[in-house]
Amino acid sequence: NAGVMQNPRHLVRRRGQEARLRCSPMKGHSHVYWYRQLPEEGLKFMVYLQKENIIDESGMPKERFSAEFPKEGPSILRIQQVVRGDSAAYFCASSPTAGSTDTQYFGPGTRLTVL
């Protein structure tokens, strides 16, 4: 059973470009979470999605950031018009159900560098 997959692992963008990060949850998991890790900091929650629905986006910046989890295919975190402050590691996690006791399993992350 493959774990959570993320691609690309490393992404370099120039200021003003778009960054698109992909996450495929573990097989059988329909709940996806995105977190951001700034250098030397812990992970900060961004958004929680189920198939075709955004459940909680309280951690998402109001502008330039969006997320989706379509019926078919991976979850996508999109950052438009990137700025240097967006440079970070972005982690996706998945869980089989929505229970507060469920373990979230994390992918290897996408390290975004904005030049």
Added chain:
Amino acid sequence: AQSVAQPEDQVNVAEGNPLTVKCTYSVSGNPYLFWYVQYPNRGLQFLLKYITGDNLVKGSYGFEAEFNKSQTSFHLKKPSALVSDSALYFCAVRDLGNEKLTFGTGTRLTIIP
């Protein structure tokens, strides 16, 4: 609101000695507590969690954690440290009805040969 504190940025332990990585939490209801480990340039690996029941939770790689409600703590422990345990350790908390994990700032554990 839920929060986690890891009071030590760095912990150094000699190989073979017991180790403890500290974590305290704050939630409005019953806490669900998690420990994850992160190796360089890797994602987070789940170690163990406390949901209910026995206050001593056993997890992967010989790690265990003790839940202490009166002290609102969930310290990670291992009886005998290995050099391969050197990594970044994160404590996280959720409370009932809250889907997002709130993480501490992490503790860098270095095991000295």
